[in-house]
């Protein structure tokens with residue numbers, strides 16, 4: 001039996017151990033000897049002043065319990081954690097609804113529509129962009145979908161399954177295992193996020209190439225909207241006009257509640273091969289990664305770590321490329337050998353991949369532990385074409401370094417590629433800086449605004465796989481074409497004429 005942390009990532013039982021914490025603090029002290037690393041405990045949630053619920057919804061699927069509402073008030077970004085640590089309660093949903101059936105979902109939308117109450121669909125609540133926060137809402141119900149958690153049907157011939165949207169990653173995979181099939185979608189937040197959340201945010205899985213975005217694994221969707229149910233046909237492909245699924249994928253709870261999806265499955269991999277390659281120069285490492293991305297080899301892992309990221313998380317002072325291939329059908333050693341040829345000049349190193357994997361799984365817990373010591377440790381991510389990458393990287397690194405100097409005096413910026421495409425990488429940046437206890441959220445917000453400006457100015461996207469939410473809205477509205485924005489508002493008006501669903505996300509709220 002495990003207990004979810006109310007203020008930070010994951011399970012209380014899996015939080016950093018005292019030894020792990022000591023080692024982290026020592027490592028930071030070695031680099032930042034002047035940082036104030038005083039430890040701060042999270043407040044007792046029972047001691048926090050929680051505003052009264054303003055609504056009285058009907059039936060046993062609703063809860064107005066203060067701790068329940070607190071646990072559904074925000075996501076899992078660094079700024080969510082720092083606000084929780086500071087005891088800053090902010091705005092809470094007035095109730096949490098936990099539908100057991102699709103009819104319950106319809107009933108919640110009906111009741112909220114009749115009473116003018118906003119509805120925020122909630123999967124695992126791992127949003128890092130303010131996607132589940134009832135910010136600036138008069139009254140709101142958060143609809144927690146985790147009771148809709150079954151694999152309902154498996155079609156082994158087409159290798160697909162009909163799955164309820166509220167299922168968490170581990171339960172989904174456990175239900176597919178007896179069929180010897182897997183969705184093979186593993187975002188870093190896999191353990192605590194849901195199928196519906198992945199679909200609504202167009203999540204990116206762990207794999208670097210090919211079928212890693214949940215979009216490509218989706219065969220059809222069933223969505224409850226305030227205007228009725230939309231269910232698309234199960235088809236392997238279709239040229240019949242714009243795709244209904246593409247309208248709802250990435251709609252972030254603003255157009256309807258995804259209740260079920262038919263998802264494309266795969267057999268678990270049986271053949272694997274991997275290696276890590278160290279490069280003396282970052283530019284050479286980027287070039288080798290581009291060649292592999294364009295080679296048609298499609299590695300499962302192709303994670304390039306810059307020297308700072310490699311130093312912190314893979315035990316190397318030089319850039320490291322972690323490569324892996326896998327297949328359910330055929331050996332992959334030949335592919336790995338060809339990829340290594342494309343790394344000409346790089347040196348194969350032992351142990352980096354294992355160390356990277358270990359660090360990767362602990363990162364969210366360590367981020368929160370360091371926040372307790374007043375450190376700013378957060379990430380942001382983007383994607384751009386290869387021709388633009390050198391300039392984007394220089395501009396973003398410069399903007400981040402300047403913002404860190406101004407806000408914290410000092411700090412470190414790291415970069416890795418999470419995904420690579422034939423036409424460009426998805427760079428993922430890490431920020432490590434000593435913050436000021438009491439001002440961590442405001443400091444991070446300034447840094448985030450500076451790097452977001454740099455991303456948009458350099459032709460990148462405001463997000464590659466973290467979604468838009470409320471936090472990215474100022475930059476998203478500049479990134480998407482204006483006429484597309486108008487079309488999206490039109491779709492919103494047609495499906496959700498009262499503007500009940502997740503107001504303030506993706507389309508501006510009517511003034």
Ligand SMILES: Cc1cc2nc3c(=O)[nH]c(=O)nc-3n(C[C@H](O)[C@H](O)[C@H](O)COP(=O)(O)OP(=O)(O)OC[C@H]3O[C@@H](n4cnc5c(N)ncnc54)[C@H](O)[C@@H]3O)c2cc1C
Nearest residue numbers: 123124125126127131187188189194196197203204253258
């Ligand atoms: C430590 C950490 C690591 C992460 N790693 C990754 C990663 O590797 N890849 C990645 O893509 N993201 C990652 N994320 C971000 C986050 O996990 C994803 O956005 C994820 O898809 C959210 O799923 P969720 O079930 O938690 O959804 P929530 O956070 O509950 O909701 C996210 C959005 O989807 C909407 N929504 C949720 N369920 C439904 C539904 N059934 N119908 C309609 N709308 C719905 C919500 O209203 C909200 O707008 C990470 C986050 C953290 C904190």
